Amino acid sequence: MDLPGPVVAAVRGARRILVLTGAGMSAESGVPTFRDAQSGLWENFDPSQLATPDAWADDPPFVWAWYAWRLHLVRDVAPNAGHRALAELATHRDVTIVTQNVDDLHERAGSEVAAHLHGSLTELRCADCHEPYDGEPTLSPEPVKRLDPETCAACGGDVRPGVVWFGEMLPEAAVATTEAAIEALEPGDVCLVVGTSGIVFPAAGYPAMALAEGATVIEVNPVDTDITDMCHHAIRGTAANVLPALVS
Numbered sequence: 001m002d003l004p005g006p007v008v009a010a011v012r013g014a015r016r017i018l019v020l021t022g023a024g025m026s027a028e029s030g031v032p033t034f035r036d037a038q039s040g041l042w043e044n045f046d047p048s049q050l051a052t053p054d055a056w057a058d059d060p061p062f063v064w065a066w067y068a069w070r071l072h073l074v075r076d077v078a079p080n081a082g083h084r085a086l087a088e089l090a091t092h093r094d095v096t097i098v099t100q101n102v103d104d105l106h107e108r109a110g111s112e113v114a115a116h117l118h119g120s121l122t123e124l125r126c127a128d129c130h131e132p133y134d135g136e137p138t139l140s141p142e143p144v145k146r147l148d149p150e151t152c153a154a155c156g157g158d159v160r161p162g163v164v165w166f167g168e169m170l171p172e173a174a175v176a177t178t179e180a181a182i183e184a185l186e187p188g189d190v191c192l193v194v195g196t197s198g199i200v201f202p203a204a205g206y207p208a209m210a211l212a213e214g215a216t217v218i219e220v221n222p223v224d225t226d227i228t229d230m231c232h233h234a235i236r237g238t239a240a241n242v243l244p245a246l247v248s
């Protein structure tokens, strides 16, 4: 894929590259984006209704079934060329990856992720005493409507996914790491925004913060988003097509 000269020059000339990724980063691996994760059983449910403490409180087996399906799916897929390109770039450039994604595909591609802003599907903990759960959860290969959560060995509570639900605070360390990486940006550095619709906060506010630090903000997304207008460059393409071209 040929990229505009100014984009290639900006990435080539950058001292630091901050990469903010969203669900689109994993789409070509077969992980549905948040806005189209509503396949099959959950298509009548707004994800931001499922991914909430209230939904869990109302019906843990219903919410756990959704996460067990997503965890099984993520285990079944592999990083795509976009994930691999970022891992390759980090071998010879100063790259910081911050993601909204709860999958581990960046890590499985060999990248170090500075911050999982919305937590991780692969980390489970007790919903009551927060004790990490390191057992092997029973997952169902097929989407099922209800699945009993695992039980916490420490207090007998229900085990929940280690993700950040709507209305929950983001992990302090992830926010601190992200804000420090943004504050370290200087004119000539680059902020790559890959595969996010830019509607979930506070993550959606970070590109503007990078812009305020003087960084060149480059969006990679097949379509316009709420972030497009503030970007210096918007590349209309997919993560697996654009990122390899950007790093070669």
Ligand SMILES: CC(C)NC(=O)[C@H](Cc1c[nH]c2ccccc12)NC(=O)[C@H](CCCC/N=C(/NCCC(=O)O)S[C@H]1O[C@H](COP(=O)(O)OP(=O)(O)OC[C@H]2O[C@@H](n3cnc4c(N)ncnc43)[C@H](O)[C@@H]2O)[C@@H](O)[C@H]1O)NC(=O)OCc1ccccc1
Binding pocket: 021, 022, 023, 024, 025, 027, 028, 033, 034, 035, 036, 048, 051, 100, 101, 102, 118, 119, 163, 164, 165, 166, 167, 168, 169, 170, 194, 195, 196, 197, 198, 199, 200, 201, 202, 203, 220, 221, 222, 223, 225, 237, 238, 239, 240
């Ligand atoms: C919906 C939105 C309006 N609501 C919020 O933002 C809320 C409330 C809020 C706080 N501040 C605000 C300010 C204004 C308005 C609202 C708020 N935020 C919160 O609750 C946050 C917590 C947010 C985290 C929620 N958890 C997730 N995930 C984990 C769970 C789970 O995964 O189940 S968010 C979840 O949705 C987000 C989805 O966004 P995207 O990643 O962008 O994905 P999406 O599907 O939307 O878009 C995909 C994009 O990819 C593109 N694409 C597709 N294919 C490709 C491709 N192949 N290549 C490239 N791009 C591609 C598409 O075109 C598209 O643009 C992700 O972050 C994902 O993690 N907590 C909080 O702020 O705590 C304190 C607080 C609390 C209450 C009130 C005030 C303050």
